[in-house]
Amino acid sequence: MDAFKENLISLITSFIRExxxxxxxxxxxxxxxxxxxxxSYGDYSVASYYLAKYGFKGKTGDVAxxxxxxxxxxxxxxxxxxxxIEIKGPYVNFFVHKEKFIRVIVEDVxxxxxxxxxxxxxxxxxxxxxxxxxxxAKPFGVGHLRSTVIGMSLANIYEFxxxxxxxxxxxxDFGTQFGKLITAFCRYGDIDFHEFEKDPIKALxxxxxxxxxxxxxxxxxxxxxxxxxxxxxENILKYRRAxxxxxENLQNSANIQKxxxxxxxxxxxxxxxxxxxxxxxxxxxxxxxxxxxxxxxxKRIYNLIGISFDVYEGESxxxxxxxxxxxxxxxxGLAAESExxxxxxxxDMKTPALIAKSDGTSLYLSRDIVTAVLRMAKYNYDKMxxxxxxxxxxxxxxxxxxxxxxxxxxxxPNNNPIFQKYASSVSGRLVHVKFGRIIGMSTRKGNLVFLxxxxxxxxxxxxxxxxxxAKDDKLSLEMPPTAKVNPSYEQKxxxxxxxxxxxxxxxxxxxxxxxxxxxxxxxxxxxxxxxQTGPYLQYTAARIGSLIDxxxxxxEKPAGAESExxxxxxREDEDFSDIYNIAKQISLFGDNIQxxxxxxxxxxxxSYILELASLFNKYYQNYRLLGRDYxxxxxxxxxxxxxxxxxxxxxxxxxxxxxERM
RNA sequence: GCGUUCAUAGCUCAGUUGGAUAGAGCAACAGCCUUCUAAGCUGUGGGUCGCAGGUUCGAAUCCUGCUGGACGCACCA
Numbered sequence: 001m002d003a004f005k006e007n008l009i010s011l012i013t014s015f016i017r018e019x020x021x022x023x024x025x026x027x028x029x030x031x032x033x034x035x036x037x038x039x040s041y042g043d044y045s046v047a048s049y050y051l052a053k054y055g056f057k058g059k060t061g062d063v064a065x066x067x068x069x070x071x072x073x074x075x076x077x078x079x080x081x082x083x084x085i086e087i088k089g090p091y092v093n094f095f096v097h098k099e100k101f102i103r104v105i106v107e108d109v110x111x112x113x114x115x116x117x118x119x120x121x122x123x124x125x126x127x128x129x130x131x132x133x134x135x136x137a138k139p140f141g142v143g144h145l146r147s148t149v150i151g152m153s154l155a156n157i158y159e160f161x162x163x164x165x166x167x168x169x170x171x172x173d174f175g176t177q178f179g180k181l182i183t184a185f186c187r188y189g190d191i192d193f194h195e196f197e198k199d200p201i202k203a204l205x206x207x208x209x210x211x212x213x214x215x216x217x218x219x220x221x222x223x224x225x226x227x228x229x230x231x232x233x234e235n236i237l238k239y240r241r242a243x244x245x246x247x248e249n250l251q252n253s254a255n256i257q258k259x260x261x262x263x264x265x266x267x268x269x270x271x272x273x274x275x276x277x278x279x280x281x282x283x284x285x286x287x288x289x290x291x292x293x294x295x296x297x298x299k300r301i302y303n304l305i306g307i308s309f310d311v312y313e314g315e316s317x318x319x320x321x322x323x324x325x326x327x328x329x330x331x332x333g334l335a336a337e338s339e340x341x342x343x344x345x346x347x348d349m350k351t352p353a354l355i356a357k358s359d360g361t362s363l364y365l366s367r368d369i370v371t372a373v374l375r376m377a378k379y380n381y382d383k384m385x386x387x388x389x390x391x392x393x394x395x396x397x398x399x400x401x402x403x404x405x406x407x408x409x410x411x412x413p414n415n416n417p418i419f420q421k422y423a424s425s426v427s428g429r430l431v432h433v434k435f436g437r438i439i440g441m442s443t444r445k446g447n448l449v450f451l452x453x454x455x456x457x458x459x460x461x462x463x464x465x466x467x468x469x470a471k472d473d474k475l476s477l478e479m480p481p482t483a484k485v486n487p488s489y490e491q492k493x494x495x496x497x498x499x500x501x502x503x504x505x506x507x508x509x510x511x512x513x514x515x516x517x518x519x520x521x522x523x524x525x526x527x528x529x530x531x532q533t534g535p536y537l538q539y540t541a542a543r544i545g546s547l548i549d550x551x552x553x554x555x556e557k558p559a560g561a562e563s564e565x566x567x568x569x570x571r572e573d574e575d576f577s578d579i580y581n582i583a584k585q586i587s588l589f590g591d592n593i594q595x596x597x598x599x600x601x602x603x604x605x606x607s608y609i610l611e612l613a614s615l616f617n618k619y620y621q622n623y624r625l626l627g628r629d630y631x632x633x634x635x636x637x638x639x640x641x642x643x644x645x646x647x648x649x650x651x652x653x654x655x656x657x658x659x660e661r662m
Numbered sequence: 663g664c665g666u667u668c669a670u671a672g673c674u675c676a677g678u679u680g681g682a683u684a685g686a687g688c689a690a691c692a693g694c695c696u697u698c699u700a701a702g703c704u705g706u707g708g709g710u711c712g713c714a715g716g717u718u719c720g721a722a723u724c725c726u727g728c729u730g731g732a733c734g735c736a737c738c739a
Contacts, residue, residue, distance in 0.1 A: 031679095034679065034681080036682070037678095037681090037682060037684095038683080038684075041682070045682090047681065047682090049681080049719080049720090050681095060719085078721040088682080089680070089682070090681085090682090090719095091681090135739070136739095137739095172739060174739090175738065175739055176737090176738060176739085177738065177739070199713075215689090225735095315739085326678065330689085338736080339736080339737085340737085341736065341737050342737095343737095344738075349665090350665085350735090351664090351665090351735065351736075352663075352736080353736090354736045354737060356737080357736095357737040358737060359737080361737090363736095363737070364737085364738075364739050365739095374699070376682095379696095389732070389733090390666080390667070390732095390734090391732095391733050391734060392664095392666085392734085392739080393666060393734070394665080394666080394733095394734055394735065395734090395739085397665095397666090402683045425669080432688095434667095436667085436732085436733090437732070437733070440730085447723070462701090465701070484689065501701080512674095512675080512676095513674080513675060513676090514675090514676085516667075516668080517667095517668070517675080518667090518668075518731090518732060518733085519674085519675095520673090520674075522673085522674075525673090525674060525688080528688075528701095529701045530687085530688080530701060530702085531686085531688060531701095532674085532675080532676095532686070532687045533687085533701080535701055536687095536701065536702085538701085539699080539701045539702080540701095540702090542699075542701095543698085543699055543701095543702080546698085546699060547698050550698050550732075551698075568666095571722090590680095591678090595678085603676090607675095607676060607677095607686090610686080610687085610688085614686085616688095617702060618702095618703070618704095620698080620699095620702080620703085621694090621700095621703040622702080622703080622704090624697075624698065626697080627697085629696085647707085661699075662699080662701075
């Protein structure tokens with residue numbers, strides 16, 4: 001927060017304390033300060049009707065005068081920051097010393113650099129962010145991209161704000177669907193094993209689609225799949241460890257984790273396939289192979305889009321203990337049998353939660369109960385965020401509800417020390433960060449879109465742009481290739497820029513709107529690089545960098561007292577008010593990061609940074625710096641550097657690649 | 663049927679958590695590159711904030727009802 005606002009907060013708190021003997025904390029006071037809708041009203045305003053809450057019951061006009069009077073007579077230091085204070089209706093409007101404001105903000109940004117915008121929490125909390133979580137039986141599509149980039153961005157934001165963040169990818173590697181997959185793999189005799197090695201995900205998806213289609217007419221397939229899943233789960237249980245042992249291993253070293261992720265030495269060929277399919281352990285090996293091949297492929301894609309995880313987990317790891325938890329709940333009477341399945345009646349919810357199927361196998365929900373408890377034992381989190389689509393709201397409500405029940409029933413009989421110790425403390429720490437669906441998503445050919453193809457498409461579009469070739473005939477006539485738009489690049493650099501621009505477009509497209517709204521998918525919107533897009537932001541940052549270079553580079557940062565003159569931009573200069581607007585926008589960065597954090601909403605930062613980029617581009621277009629006196633240029637160089645720092649800090653939070661030139 | 667959620671310019675979306683005159687970007691039209699990157703900038707047109715009530719000094723924002731869409735609702739995840 002800037003010194004100007006700090007000062008106003010002090011004014012408000014002391015006004016309320018002296019006049020009405022009430023204490024108001026600084027956060028409350030900050031909420032009373034608003035930015036007027038139009039700059040001609042002032043830079044900050046305090047609305048007197050808000051003060052009624054703190055004991056000022058008079059007419060709003062009278063309260064406003066009282067406040068103004070107090071500010072002028074009892075709060076001398078206010079004059080150091082504000083040049084004018086005036087009343088307009090119920091509002092008391094403050095006008096800052098603009099020269100000073102610009103100076104203070106620019107200096108502040110340069111001083112903090114990569115850390116600008118950061119504010120540390122009172123006590124650092126441990127936050128787990130569970131996101132992306134692709135399903136091994138399904139393609140990594142655009143729906144998963146949303147969870148992936150929202151989760152990654154939230155992780156960046158929490159980390160930036162001083163939280164201890166753990167990024168977990170909870171792979172969908174279990175469930176009846178894998179019974180289906182095994183059924184498909186074993187049933188079809190025409191599997192191309194070469195294709196399988198080359199692109200396992202696509203091959204698996206092929207199987208998935210095929211079996212689903214066939215299952216609609218051949219009902220025995222479903223039956224077969226369920227049976228195969230039951231066998232799979234039984235095999236997992238065969239290797240089941242004691243819960244404590246499991247945790248001990250996990251905590252002991254990263255090696256265990258690594259070992260579990262490693263590709264098992266399993267080779268399945270057309271010749272030996274039937275041997276694998278014939279036994280339960282053989283099927284278990286098939287599943288293990290599918291799983292590890294998929295994880296490798298996922299990692300390759302994450303690497304491509306610049307995203308990383310601290311931990312890869314899978315549902316199968318929780319499946320080991322799901323039955324045990326179901327048993328505890330059942331024995332304690334919190335769960336009951338219904339139509340052969342096990343259910344938990346919930347508080348304030350009509351439909352009970354189903355935690356075990358009638359054939360005894362586990363469900364998503366029961367595995368999630370285990371996972372949350374295990375993670376509590378392992379990481380002792382203060383908060384765990386699930387970044388999952390809104391269509392799973394009911395599931396998470398059920399999950400949270402069950403933990404509320406466990407909190408209220410701490411003493412249920414059970415002989416599992418881990419569950420006993422941690423299950424009751426999970427309640428209240430889980431958050432479902434949901435997001436809307438993407439509607440009408442399909443390739444131009446009409447199928448579901450794989451992430452990589454999606455990125456390729458964006459990259460190709462960027463290539464065209466760089467090469468100055470427009471697809472549209474009309475455009476290509478009007479837009480000859482120009483060296484000016486695209487300085488001569490090496491082919492390799494073109495590829496690199498195109499990929500980053502493509503990623504910028506695709507990622508920003510998922511982060512620019514509020515999570516909750518469903519987005520109508522439209523190729524033209526995603527592949528647009530103009531206006532409110534990622535490339536616009538990347539372009540703006542690159543442009544500033546280029547401008548700074550052209551102006552001779554950023555001089556040494558002045559230190560301390562000397563700085564006043566150096567950063568000074570004069571009131572009389574023609575660009576003064578535009579620069580002030582930029583400084584004003586810069587000063588709001590920290591507030592916007594906090595807003596994004598509080599709402600778990602990266603789009604707050606997106607909107608903010610688009611506005612800053614727009615202000616800069618207007619400035620750039622309206623005022624020319626090259627060729628001016630260095631005296632004039634110098635303070636503006638610092639300003640440019642400050643804008644660039646904020647842009648880059650924001651782009652990093654949004655997982656958008658940064659380019660030096662484009 | 664029940665639950666969740668959404669409805670703002672032709673399209674995609676913001677809207678400081680109830681405050682001053684509802685804003686951007688696309689698209690359309692008219693302009694701006696021998697001069698700092700035109701992935702940019704300037705201007706014009708475009709609104710019954712789904713509809714109807716209510717709450718109060720004040721509503722796009724809160725409450726109720728209605729209409730319309732999306733999603734979910736017992737052995738998928």
